Amino acid sequence: MSRSIRLAVIPGDGIGPEVVAQGLRVLTAVLPSDVKLETREYDLGARRWHATGETLPDAELESLKEHDAILLGAVGDPSVPSGVLERGLLLKLRFAFDHHVNLRPSRLYPGTAGPLAGRPDIDFVVVREGTEGPYTGNGGSLRTGTPAEVATEVSVNTAYGVERVVRDAYARAQARPRKKLTLVHKDNVLVYAGRLWKSVFERVGREFPEVTTDYLHVDAATIFLVTQPERFDVIVTDNLFGDILTDLAAAVSGGIGTAASGNINPDGTFPSMFEPVHGSAPDIAGTGTADPTATVLSVALLLRHLGYEREAARVEDAVAADLAGRAGAAARSTEETGSALVNLVS
Amino acid sequence: MSRSIRLAVIPGDGIGPEVVAQGLRVLTAVLPSDVKLETREYDLGARRWHATGETLPDAELESLKEHDAILLGAVGDPSVPSGVLERGLLLKLRFAFDHHVNLRPSRLYPGTAGPLAGRPDIDFVVVREGTEGPYTGNGGSLRTGTPAEVATEVSVNTAYGVERVVRDAYARAQARPRKKLTLVHKDNVLVYAGRLWKSVFERVGREFPEVTTDYLHVDAATIFLVTQPERFDVIVTDNLFGDILTDLAAAVSGGIGTAASGNINPDGTFPSMFEPVHGSAPDIAGTGTADPTATVLSVALLLRHLGYEREAARVEDAVAADLAGRAGAAARSTEETGSALVNLVS
Ligand SMILES: CC(C)[C@H](C(=O)O)[C@@H](O)C(=O)O
Ligand SMILES: CC(C)[C@H](C(=O)O)[C@@H](O)C(=O)O
DSSP states (O other): OOEEEEEEEEEESTTHHHHHHHHHHHHHHHSOTTEEEEEEEOOOSHHHHHHHSOSSOHHHHHHHTTSSEEEEEEOOOTTSOTTHHIIIIIHHHHHHTTOOEEEEEEEOOTTOOSTTTTOTTOEEEEEEEOSSBTTSOOEEEESTTSTTOEEEEEEEEEHHHHHHHHHHHHHHHHTSSSOEEEEEEOTTTSHHHHHHHHHHHHHHHTTOTTOEEEEEEHHHHHHHHHHOGGGOSEEEEOHHHHHHHHHHHHHHTTOGGGOEEEEEOTTOSSOEEEEESSOOOTTTTTTTOOOTHHHHHHHHHHHHHTTOHHHHHHHHHHHHHHHHHHTTOOOOOHHHHHHHHHHHHO | OOEEEEEEEEEESTTHHHHHHHHHHHHHHHSOTTEEEEEEEOOOSHHHHHHHSOSSOHHHHHHHTTSSEEEEEEOOOTTSOTTHHIIIIIHHHHHHTTOOEEEEEEEOOTTOOSTTTTOTTOEEEEEEEOSSBTTSOOEEEESTTSTTOEEEEEEEEEHHHHHHHHHHHHHHHHTSSSOEEEEEEOTTTSHHHHHHHHHHHHHHHTTOTTSEEEEEEHHHHHHHHHHOGGGOSEEEEOHHHHHHHHHHHHHHTTOGGGOEEEEEOTTOSSOEEEEESSOOOTTTTTTTOOOTHHHHHHHHHHHHHTTOHHHHHHHHHHHHHHHHHHTTOOOOOHHHHHHHHHHHHO
16 A cells, blocks of 8 residues: 655744754654655745745645645744734634644653653643634724724634534543543633633533533633643633643643644645644754754644554654653754654654 | 721622631731721622622612722622623723723742742732723624524723823833833734734833833743743733733742732722732632632732832731741631731731
8 A cells, every 4th residue: 555645844934944854854754664755845934925025825825735734843033023924824824724623732741841840640632723713813903003093803703613623622532531621711701702612512512421521711721730730631722712821831841842733624624734832933043952842743743633643652652752861961952852753763 | 197098898709708807907907006997898799699689789889989999809609600790790890990900919929839939039010901902891692502603702902091001010110120011912913902002012111211121922921921930020911811811920929829919090080999819719618718818918009009108018028927937837727827917017
């Protein structure tokens, strides 16, 4: 049997190309020899925008569709006005490819530093809605720039959108040993959106009688993430709360250097996109010191999404072994970490 | 000279009455003997709602106005549908009395436990906008309860509202030794509200040339709160981000048991309201074990707001001394902690 993966690669800005290079090395090393990996690189991000003014031309969007998955490094640079690349590239991809399941696992690997280091019981996954909420761009401003300005942002939530991500989260909880799902929202203040999320959460829950459920306000959830992270198994939440909680989750587990994410279109109509949670880190770009671990773990999510479960597990085991061995060792270069992981998966 | 304070007291639900009782003891003990303290208690909260269906009748709202300040314990109970007391009482007070400066200091007192214990350099204050953003109740839902439901929440931001809270935050930063102000928002996604906040922040900043400024996206801010809390001095942010960040700030500093807040109407048109950040904690209500420290620190904010700066400092020093002495000691009752603080301020 001959299989193939058509992978679109968006290295992006800053440390993006550096970490993506290592992610691809590990991917190549772990794939069975009969799997043909075809990659195509896309020059998108700050450099391209400065050169041409383009963020994501239609032709490229179309061409990206011809792939099985997308691997993205990081996008963004202080020289580009805030929002241009986020709305014009990153969010455009998430919305155009209907990446409604934004998957962000948090695991505290033995050996990692950080405020909660040494607690092996942190192992949860945030299922963040990816195509609705305050991310829809439904805002505006009136009398802009005057003392009478009014600026609004509208969070849009649909039963359709909430139900599909909630059901996905239940299914993930069901497949995990602890089978626990926590809904995070702020339904005591955001009463309309909150009512919708909570009622869908309860209704869909009837299809998953084995899953234990829980509800937390987003403010309380941040406290528990720091003080009792072991209480979480799967969390489902809206786009903005998910954005905030997953950065916090990264901080309290292995750090932002190990936080992976998948922007998933579960039905496969469009390619899913995998990227580290961290940004382009222009301050350390070019120094060869960025940690490629988050990208490598994103490659694991990519492999699992494409059905290569065994290879995904091998990559994750390699990362665990590598992190465990790192404790106390001298700082390594991006390339050295990549090589260590390549060796471990080969 | 004879002075007086007319204080409205809303003990509320759960542990509210227990912690408020200790707050009042400390307040009475610290006030100079020539200050007459007149308190009037308001029966508002879950009990009242169950009994009468009322959350905050107009007559009571009017009568609260006749006071110099309000001390609130905590409001809420699982038996009341989410949102009823929040919108009908807590937020109603904040909006009716134009509490646009929601002040939440975070200090890691020596002796306190928690993930970052032992770091004496945590000392910042969050100035959270209190009357706009996603808290305005400007949402709605269409085809409610059907598979075609759409639910929206509108974040409303005005130049008027943003400017006054930003100016207040600059003035606070200016008065502190480090003179640093960080704006937290998410202007790469919430582009309209973000543009307004950022432009007002820059414009008002010109009036405070000594204040160093900084901007962080809310997701990045959660990371720094955990990993580098010492980088913060004063933070100014919107209503919802402020809600989330201050619970997190409490978790990483002294814990939610020491987090105080003031809902301030700076021009004094209406009474300001002081309350612990924690909730009514029904699980421990009646056990006499709630920590009244957050309420006592809220009393310090109240004293400072009314011009009793020396007394405010005495209360804060007492809390610091008490927390430092607590390390390793047996758990104390609410009353014992109150007595210890009364002794320290007397
Ligand atoms: C860059 C930004 C648009 C993005 C988001 O807010 O989703 C990022 O923070 C993330 O979490 O992937
Ligand atoms: C109870 C709730 C309405 C309130 C808020 O969201 O402001 C609380 O969380 C707070 O921070 O004071």
